[in-house]
Amino acid sequence: MTEKEGHQAQNKKGEKQQYLEQPVAEQYKNKELPKFKKIEQKYGSFDKYLDVCNIDCKAIKKKEIYISAEGYTFPCCWLAGQPYKWWRKQKEGDVHTMIGNYDLINIKKTPLKQIVKGGFFNRVEHSWDQKNRLKTCALKCNSQYDPFRAQWQ
Numbered sequence: 497m498t499e500k501e502g503h504q505a506q507n508k509k510g511e512k513q514q515y516l517e518q519p520v521a522e523q524y525k526n527k528e529l530p531k532f533k534k535i536e537q538k539y540g541s542f543d544k545y546l547d548v549c550n551i552d553c554k555a556i557k558k559k560e561i562y563i564s565a566e567g568y569t570f571p572c573c574w575l576a577g578q579p580y581k582w583w584r585k586q587k588e589g590d591v592h593t594m595i596g597n598y599d600l601i602n603i604k605k606t607p608l609k610q611i612v613k614g615g616f617f618n619r620v621e622h623s624w625d626q627k628n629r630l631k632t633c634a635l636k637c638n639s640q641y642d643p644f645r646a647q648w649q
Contacts, residue, residue, distance in 0.1 A: 532641065546631055547627065547634070551634055551637050551638060551639070553572075560572070567603045567604040570601070575633070591632070601614075
């Protein structure tokens with residue numbers, strides 16, 4: 497991954513919107529970003545790091561879950577967003593494959609306790625020890641690199 501000076505944002509129609517640039521003032525720069533290059537050097541690529549990093553789930557630590565407006569219950573908001581990414585069809589991708597039957601994670605159809613102790617939540621946690629882990633979990637809850645949290649530090 498190469499560092500960029502800026503990024504031309506576009507809407508879904510491909511029309512140019514605002515131009516996003518890195519902050520000039522040190523106080524507004526994300527303090528976690530220098531770690532990225534060190535991780536790439538150590539592991540060969542950031543993607544390879546995500547394949548082997550320790551996952552320290554923030555949702556488990558805080559004892560939180562995420563329930564969508566439709567009633568779908570996820571371990572966290574990061575996983576909840578995966579079935580709705582604009583670049584793929586709804587309910588497609590690795591999280592969708594793990595869910596299988598959406599009724600089983602819908603609080604309108606399945607009791608909350610059953611959802612949380614059920615197959616999907618268990619498959620997510622079990623994936624952390626496997627080679628084919630959820631990249632979202634590795635990216636958002638790895639133990640060494642958290643630019644999201646660093647925004648508020």
